[in-house]
Amino acid sequence: MSTPTAPATISLSDDHAAALSRDRLIERWVMLSLAAPAFAVVFVCLIVPVGWLFYLSFFTDSGAATLINYRHLIEQPSYVRIFWTTFKVSALTTAICAVLGYPLAYFMSQLPTRAANLCMIAVLLPFWTSLLVRTYAWLVLLQRTGLINHWGMQLGLWSEPLPLVNNLTGTLIGMVHIMLPFIVLPLYGNMRSIDRSLLQAAANLGASPVQSFWRIFLPLSVPGLTAGALVVFILCLGFYVTPEVLGGGRVTMVSSRIATDIDTFLNWGSASALGAVLLVLTFLLLWIASRLAKNLSLIGAGH
């Protein structure tokens, strides 16, 4: 459309275009600046020290550049065992948390909002106490002369004290207890967001409650399950207090070994190498898991 006034309008809007794009740029920087304090904290408290540790792992105590710290990790079987224990304990804790947390989250998601909120407070209650206190409480409960063994034997359920602590069992009990809320929270949020009319639709189309759970509800809750499991697994990898107290020295995870390396041997290079390898292995594992998940969801989407 050509009118006599058209050229004037265009040149006017060109003047404005420059000003408007400048405004947009300023606005974007203002928004970014909101993240600056957080970024500064992350940089100073995380990136710098982790980078420094990584750097340290390539030097001996005397300051000579070396790969000896990494060679030790491969050559000494004790290190391989420590990594194996770490991943095994983390995976077991995650699996048990998933099995215990899923029904709980499901139950809560089906409650009316008020009751669900009360349940949520109950789930979060342990966070009000310190981790250390909770871990020692388990020690009191689980030891040979502890409450559980005492009652169990008095009731005649078993005759010899069960070895509930200072081993893998005790470690898992303590870790599952502490980690459970971390999987319940994302699962619950995810399940709440699943549209109930989908389950009605499934029933309407002929699905029994069991069928609609397996075919509709469970697949739709997978994102929450994955998120929760991931959080638990990663937190477990770096867990120190609970395996130390409840494992009784029999469950040595990477974090324990790092502490020993530094406290006892003052070997910063070796400790740093352990940290770096754990980080890399974790990334590797998550990458494999995400690839697997993608393939699974591709299969699930079709027929």
Place this chain on the structure above:
Amino acid sequence: MASASALDIHVRQVTKAYGAVVVLDRVDLHVQAGEFLTLLGPSGSGKTTLLMMLAGFTRPDSGSILFGTQEVIRLAPQKRDVGMVFQNYALFPHMNVAANIAFPLRLRKTGAAEIARRVEAALDMVQLAGYGARGIDELSGGQRQRVALARALVFEPRIILMDEPLSALDKQLRELMQLELRRLHEKLGTTTIYVTHDQREALTMSDRIAVINKGRIAQLDTPRHIYSKPNSRFVAEFIGESTFLNVAVTGGVCRYRDTVIKAGGAPVRDGRCLLMIRPEQVRIVDGAARDGMNCFDGRIVGRVFQGDTMRIEVDLGGGDAITLRVPANSVGLQSLPDGSDSITLGLTVADTTLLPDER
């Protein structure tokens, strides 16, 4: 047109209360086999509750629901064999279009080849051939609506229920889908119950309309009758536009002020009643009153151009008013008085409808 397998539905004395709130109050409804029946009412009237009872998602407190001769009041939803189209479509987001439509067939252990054939046919029927591999989030609102429809029809249910299925679509698409749904119904002949609060939709699609108000069926009739012969002020106001005049009845004779009102319908009891006037039923009358017409003198107080029609407000004095519509063509516009605002309106005796005054 009813197919041979179509079922009729008997709803008898169905009641549902949530605490002190009575949602449905002793509702009786007979849906004929192969009929397209619409439950029409304002929100909160109980129409959706009634539909949910037919689907089995809501249990009534008492009463009886028969599909054909089968009592279903305690039957679980998955055993009812009714297809439902949900208001938000309720398509499974983790399955593609074909898997959504195949879902009811898979549950019925239909063979793979048969499933493929029927999914194909269902997609054809809703004009989505070739969309089977699409994800749900790749579809537009109208396409989702069609997939939901295909999924509800593919297992050849005994009854089809629809809960405001078109309310999320824009006006043009909605009107297109209304005609398509109607066409599909005529082809399949399955007994269909349709819930809407849109009166135009109800008038367009239904064989019969049940107008629901406050948990009771206010009127059940064909669209034409519901519109032209509503049985209450509520129905008259809910369907179509209308204005009302207070009429006094003495000795079987109706009078508006001093004018005798001639009405064709059933005789009205002495007392007060309402004269219902639809905007398109009134005409502008020149000069003397004509035979077979009830006439009203008034003054034009408002003219609004609405595209196809002019909407005219006429004040009769004493707080009474009549709204009329004049086609916005040269003939219609010429009939309007120019210069003066005085006007005489006429309503034929055949169009004159008297309603009981509920107050």
